[in-house]
Amino acid sequence: GAVVSQHPSWVICKSGTSVKIECRSLDFQATTMFWYRQFPKQSLMLMATSNEGSKATYEQGVEKDKFLINHASLTLSTLTVTSAHPEDSSFYICSARWDRDSSPLHFGNGTRLTVT
Amino acid sequence: AQSVTQLDSQVPVFEEAPVELRCNYSSSVSVYLFWYVQYPNQGLQLLLKYLSGSTLVKGINGFEAEFNKSQTSFHLRKPSVHISDTAEYFCAVSDHPRAGGSYIPTFGRGTSLIVHP
Numbered sequence: 001g002a003v004v005s006q007h008p009s010w011v012i013c014k015s016g017t018s019v020k021i022e023c024r025s026l027d028f029q030a031t032t033m034f035w036y037r038q039f040p041k042q043s044l045m046l047m048a049t050s051n052e053g054s055k056a057t058y059e060q061g062v063e064k065d066k067f068l069i070n071h072a073s074l075t076l077s078t079l080t081v082t083s084a085h086p087e088d089s090s091f092y093i094c095s096a097r098w099d100r101d102s103s104p105l106h107f108g109n110g111t112r113l114t115v116t
Numbered sequence: 117a118q119s120v121t122q123l124d125s126q127v128p129v130f131e132e133a134p135v136e137l138r139c140n141y142s143s144s145v146s147v148y149l150f151w152y153v154q155y156p157n158q159g160l161q162l163l164l165k166y167l168s169g170s171t172l173v174k175g176i177n178g179f180e181a182e183f184n185k186s187q188t189s190f191h192l193r194k195p196s197v198h199i200s201d202t203a204e205y206f207c208a209v210s211d212h213p214r215a216g217g218s219y220i221p222t223f224g225r226g227t228s229l230i231v232h233p
Contacts, residue, residue, distance in 0.1 A: 006159065034220075043206065043225040044160075093159050104150055105208075105221060107159030 003027055004096050006108025013084055013115055021079045021111045023094030029074035030096030034105065035067075038091045050077055084115040118143040118211045122224035130232050131199055137192040137227045139181075139207030149190040150208040150221065151181055160206060166190065177201070202231045 003026040013019050023033060032051055036044040050056040050071035058064050066088075068080040077096075081088055091112050095105040121140045129135045141147065148167050152160035164175025171183040181192045190207060204226045210219040 004159070041226075041228075044223050046220070049220060091157075095160070104162045104165050105152075105160075107152075107161070109159045110157065112157065 002098075002106045004030075004094065004106045004108040006094050006111055008111060009109060010112040011114070013113070015085055015115055016083055018080055018082045019084055019113060021081075021092055021094070021113075023077045023079070023096065023108050025075045025096045025098075025106070028096075028098050028106075030077075030098060031074065032097045033071055033077040034095045034097075035069060035077075035079050036093045036095065038093060038110070040091075044093065047079075081113065084113070086115045089113055089115045118147070118209050118222050120207050120209050120222050120224035122205075122207055122227045124227050125225065126228045126230065128230045128232060129197055132196045134195050135193065135197050135201075135229065137205050137207075137229065139190045139192065139224060141188050141190065141207075141209040143188070143209060143211040145211050148210040148219065148221075149181075149183060150210075151175065151179070151190070151192050152206045152208060152223075153177075154204040154206065154226075156203075163192070163205075197229070197231050199231050199233060201229060204228050 005024045007022050035047045047062045048056045048058045050069050052071050052074045056069035071077040093110040095107045097103050119142045150165045151163040154160045163179050164173045166173045166183045174180045179194050206226045207224040208221040210221040
């Protein structure tokens with residue numbers, strides 16, 4: 001149980017284009033979803049927290065207009081990297097949690113984004 | 117504010133040997149503690165969690181961890197490792213939120229467990 005599906009698993013795009021990453025909780029309702037960015041050999045950097053039906057809460061230093069997060073339903077959140085640049089190349093991971101804050105996070109398998 | 121320290125960035129060990137991955141946290145209140153494992157190019161998978169009750173927690177793949185409140189530690193152990201345990205391990209802590217807030221877990225920098233044949 002508690003499966004989170006993240007698509008695509010990898011994507012290559014040209015500089016200036018936008019890329020959308022989907023995160024779905026397949027067998028539970030995710031009241032909260034988290035988006036992380038991970039650099040090679042480093043820990044996870046929290047980008048934003050989103051609750052269904054409300055605006056995402058972004059961490060300090062994360063550009064809201066560049067990393068658009070939508071949490072339209074209890075099972076789907078999307079991250080859109082707008083006007084991507086090579087420095088946006090990274091591993092992006094989503095995670096979802098159901099109603100209790102003591103619940104562990106369930107992670108997607110991540111998306112490797114390469115901007116050329 | 118909570119913080120998590122994983123002092124060992126890399127732990128090499130031979131197959132079938134025991135291993136301990138250290139995790140210390142700083143928080144002035146009660147916490148929830150988690151260990152996750154990440155295999156290359158994948159997301160994180162929950163190994164085990166401590167919410168309350170018994171301080172010795174058993175998880176998947178033969179791992180266990182012990183919560184020590186006085187030492188603010190939550191070290192991960194396995195009595196005999198396999199080659200397949202080679203991965204990155206992350207400790208995470210969530211402490212009780214401020215009024216109206218949400219638990220947002222903080223992750224340690226990770227420990228790379230390398231199991232040699």
